[in-house]
Amino acid sequence: MKSIKAEQVRLTAAMEHVHQEMDATYGSRRMLSEVRELGFDIGRYKVRRLMRQLKLVAKRPKQHRYPTYGKLSVIAPNDVKSSI
Structure with a gap:
């Protein structure tokens, strides 16, 4: 019988190892599957x-941003008017 403290x-230690190996991207659900595989x-x-106790926080991906290069060009003004 294993000691509860040793377990x-x-x-x-396994959770910290998985967190470090996966570059801190795993949340509780993916961490669960990894730990169960172990x-x-x-x-x-x-x-x-x-x-939460070990302060293992999953990194979130950055928001996608479209690049802007200086002033946006305007080819033609938007003069569409409703003709109802």
Whole structure:
């Protein structure tokens, strides 16, 4: 029988390792699947709580922005008027 404390230490070390290996992009759901593949029987909310305690925060992708290069050109003014 394994000690609960030893199991907890192994779990936190595995979570920190996965977090570092995946460049801090995994949230609780993907972390759960990785940790389960490593052989831990754990639920998502426990993973979420442990991630919060260990301060493991998933990075979010940056918002896409279209580049702007100086002044925008206007070919023709928009003079369409409704003719109803």
